Amino acid sequence: MDLSAGVLPQGISHPEVSRFIITLSYIVAVTITTILAGGSPAALIMPLLYFFPVLYACYHFPYRGIWIAGVCAISYELIAIAFTYPVVLLSAVAVVQSILFICVGSVVTHLSAENDHLRKADAAKNELRKGVISTVAHELRTPLQPIMGYLNILLDDPDGYGIAKGTETILNRCLSCVERERQIINQMLEFSVLESGRIRLDYSVFSVPDLVGSLVSTGGYAAQAEINVDLPRDLTFNADAVKIGTVIDSMLANSIAFSRHPRQIRIAYVSSQDDRCDRLAISDNGVGIPGDKLDEIFEPFQLADAGSLSRKYERIGLSLSIARKYIRLHGGTITVKSIVNGGTTFTIHIPKVRVQEKEYHET
Amino acid sequence: MKRSIMVVEDDQPILDMMEILLRRLGYEPRLSSNGISALAEIKTNPPALILLDVMMMPINGWEFLDMLRADPVTKDLPVVLFTAHPSVEATVAELRDPKLGVLLKPVTFSELARALEQYLGKETATDR
Numbered sequence: 052m053d054l055s056a057g058v059l060p061q062g063i064s065h066p067e068v069s070r071f072i073i074t075l076s077y078i079v080a081v082t083i084t085t086i087l088a089g090g091s092p093a094a095l096i097m098p099l100l101y102f103f104p105v106l107y108a109c110y111h112f113p114y115r116g117i118w119i120a121g122v123c124a125i126s127y128e129l130i131a132i133a134f135t136y137p138v139v140l141l142s143a144v145a146v147v148q149s150i151l152f153i154c155v156g157s158v159v160t161h162l163s164a165e166n167d168h169l170r171k172a173d174a175a176k177n178e179l180r181k182g183v184i185s186t187v188a189h190e191l192r193t194p195l196q197p198i199m200g201y202l203n204i205l206l207d208d209p210d211g212y213g214i215a216k217g218t219e220t221i222l223n224r225c226l227s228c229v230e231r232e233r234q235i236i237n238q239m240l241e242f243s244v245l246e247s248g249r250i251r252l253d254y255s256v257f258s259v260p261d262l263v264g265s266l267v268s269t270g271g272y273a274a275q276a277e278i279n280v281d282l283p284r285d286l287t288f289n290a291d292a293v294k295i296g297t298v299i300d301s302m303l304a305n306s307i308a309f310s311r312h313p314r315q316i317r318i319a320y321v322s323s324q325d326d327r328c329d330r331l332a333i334s335d336n337g338v339g340i341p342g343d344k345l346d347e348i349f350e351p352f353q354l355a356d357a358g359s360l361s362r363k364y365e366r367i368g369l370s371l372s373i374a375r376k377y378i379r380l381h382g383g384t385i386t387v388k389s390i391v392n393g394g395t396t397f398t399i400h401i402p403k404v405r406v407q408e409k410e411y412h413e414t
Numbered sequence: 415m416k417r418s419i420m421v422v423e424d425d426q427p428i429l430d431m432m433e434i435l436l437r438r439l440g441y442e443p444r445l446s447s448n449g450i451s452a453l454a455e456i457k458t459n460p461p462a463l464i465l466l467d468v469m470m471m472p473i474n475g476w477e478f479l480d481m482l483r484a485d486p487v488t489k490d491l492p493v494v495l496f497t498a499h500p501s502v503e504a505t506v507a508e509l510r511d512p513k514l515g516v517l518l519k520p521v522t523f524s525e526l527a528r529a530l531e532q533y534l535g536k537e538t539a540t541d542r
Contacts, residue, residue: 185499185500188498188499189497189498189499190498192498193428195519195520196431196521197425197431198520199521199522200428200432203435203522204431204435204438204523207438207523244500
């Protein structure tokens with residue numbers, strides 16, 4: 052269950068509410084009693100005696116703190132009453148204040164417990180979800196291993212196994228399908244982990260031209276398109292190299308998949324020294340994306356003109372979603388400009404100064 | 415002399431496939447579908463590396479690893495967990511065991527070759 056549907060507003064925790072109400076009640080109680088006591092020395096000194104124990108209790112025991120504060124308030128009132136007059140009036144004020152204090156404490160404790168229950172239920176559900184995802188991933192991936200392995204064995208030595216040329220082509224197609232299946236499972240898994248779990252960034256300073264060169268080489272992209280890399284030789288990012296690599300790889304694969312012959316891809320650094328962000332632009336000469344579909348392409352399982360394009364290019368729309376989530380984790384963004392039949396440019400914006408690490412929440 | 419790699423895996427098609435792949439990569443494959451008998455064999459004749467499945471019977475990969483590390487003869491052997499369970503990567507990272515790696519199924523022929531070179535290379539460098 053989404054915590055925003057809980058009893059406390061999202062972003063405000065129960066200890067914060069408890070402390071706020073206790074502190075407010077304390078100030079009201081002390082002010083009223085001190086005024087009524089006519090500035091009696093006892094009335095002025097007594098709050099100081101219990102102020103620190105109450106604060107300590109509130110910060111360390113948010114639930115019990117409510118009751119400890121209540122007991123302290125009653126004690127204070129009783130002691131103040133003993134030293135001040137008129138006794139009847141102050142007693143009445145003290146009793147009313149104490150009752151109000153404990154009522155407020157009771158409500159806050161109830162709300163806190165309810166909110167805590169929701170948090171625990173949410174955590175349990177997340178754990179269950181992770182367990183299911185993990186098991187499903189295991190069951191889907193395991194059978195792929197012998198298929199992939201045996202195809203590799205046959206295709207590594209086609210002559211030795213007496214495989215004819217036509218059969219070899221068929222086996223290669225089977226292997227491509229298995230590799231695609233593996234990629235889809237991995238993407239779904241990655242997406243699920245991003246949605247449900249805490250992803251931490253592993254920051255380091257790395258060379259961007261080296262990373263791009265390695266991605267182009269490992270992905271075999273140079274064989275599929277003309278790749279122009281226009282990056283300063285000394286360009287470095289302070290970011291999570293693996294995740295930025297995943298993003299650039301997704302962008303490259305996406306640009307190549309949607310470009311047209313002769314395929315031309317350009318990777319360029321388009322930031323200036325004054326900019327707060329480093330910007331990498333990846334452009335293609337592809338089919339382009341209609342303006343009204345630009346927002347949709349980052350949604351999971353969405354492709355602009357999904358029906359025909361996904362069939363034509365055999366892609367599922369997850370990689371851009373994952374890429375955007377990774378860049379948002381860095382405090383950055385991805386923008387896209389496109390002209391139908393004129394090509395598309397994706398620009399990755401990453402803050403030059405490392406942002407405070409936080410748990411990812413998609414809004 | 416060929417370096418031997420012990421594969422402990424209860425899935426027979428994968429075990430048969432690993433035998434061919436490892437032989438083709440120039441290693442001497444040693445196969446076991448049972449963790450308990452594999453432990454006994456490893457103790458008398460330790461391999462250069464163990465490729466270990468995690469979800470298997472009668473003992474799972476983690477139990478196997480505990481027993482392996484508890485024995486002074488086998489405690490320093492390099493182990494690569496060969497699994498399709500994605501959560502194993504995070505667990506292995508937390509364990510901070512320099513002689514423990516992970517390889518996520520399914521792997522291609524070239525990925526397996528690269529991973530074995532990397533783990534065995536690291537092992538050789540450590541030994542020096």
